[in-house]
Amino acid sequence: MTDQPDTLYSTPWQQLGQFRFDEAVAQVFPDMIRRSVPGYGHVVGLSGLIAKRFAQPETYLYDIGCSLGATTLALATQVTEPRCRIGAIDPSQAMLAEARRIAADTPDAHIPIDWIEADARDYAYAPCSVVTLNFTLQFIPIEERLALLTRLAEAMVPGGCLILAEKTCVQEPESQQVLTDVHHDFKRANGYSELEIAQKRASIENFLIPETEEVHITRLKAAGFHTVTGFFHCLNFRGWMAQV
Numbered sequence: 001m002t003d004q005p006d007t008l009y010s011t012p013w014q015q016l017g018q019f020r021f022d023e024a025v026a027q028v029f030p031d032m033i034r035r036s037v038p039g040y041g042h043v044v045g046l047s048g049l050i051a052k053r054f055a056q057p058e059t060y061l062y063d064i065g066c067s068l069g070a071t072t073l074a075l076a077t078q079v080t081e082p083r084c085r086i087g088a089i090d091p092s093q094a095m096l097a098e099a100r101r102i103a104a105d106t107p108d109a110h111i112p113i114d115w116i117e118a119d120a121r122d123y124a125y126a127p128c129s130v131v132t133l134n135f136t137l138q139f140i141p142i143e144e145r146l147a148l149l150t151r152l153a154e155a156m157v158p159g160g161c162l163i164l165a166e167k168t169c170v171q172e173p174e175s176q177q178v179l180t181d182v183h184h185d186f187k188r189a190n191g192y193s194e195l196e197i198a199q200k201r202a203s204i205e206n207f208l209i210p211e212t213e214e215v216h217i218t219r220l221k222a223a224g225f226h227t228v229t230g231f232f233h234c235l236n237f238r239g240w241m242a243q244v
């Protein structure tokens, strides 16, 4: 596992470009996400347990926006159904290269993994029983989210489950402010400076677009998921199981 500390925004940037999932990010990603997303480890671990319950033999499990494969490996170690395969999808070549390296060092993965360099919006999905979209839908333009979820619901076998985790927001400005403030306190408590918090925020502002829980649940139902059940909530981060 790459264990480099995230210092990407620790010195002033002359020109802050939009955040990109490039090689520099891939090198520090585990540290970055653990210090930035409260409950990230719980979401990953629970994804494996939920997948174990819903996986069906001879189907695909997809981990979309797999990054370094933390959720992918949770699926591969928990699920024991016969003749399953995992499709781990990410458009970032740098992320996938690191993910492959980490997976090669994980001996207790039971399920073969196909590492797929692709955009989730274009990929032709095979029949699948589990899909994880952990902190990935938030990077897809809002107007394209329903089409992607609809394609996923159509690819799922009856009884299948989508696991969706996202950074969310709330309607009431005062509640939103307190959630943002405590999230920044969480980052400070994890060693990020004011400069790092401010620069990361500026670079990701128009790239990571959160929505409310109500919008997510309404859209999941419109996409064809009949039951949507929350499994995780910590500050402004939430996770749902959506069944077809």
Ligand code: GEK
Binding pocket: 021, 033, 044, 064, 065, 066, 067, 068, 069, 070, 071, 089, 090, 091, 092, 095, 118, 119, 120, 121, 133, 134, 135, 136, 139, 140
């Ligand atoms: C984890 N799920 O560790 N199609 C597929 N992937 C995409 C797309 C797209 N259109 N756009 C961005 N990504 C992981 C963490 S990180 C979350 C997910 C974060 C990918 C992008 O390349 C990146 O690897 C991932 O989504 C988001 O459980 O960085 O906050």
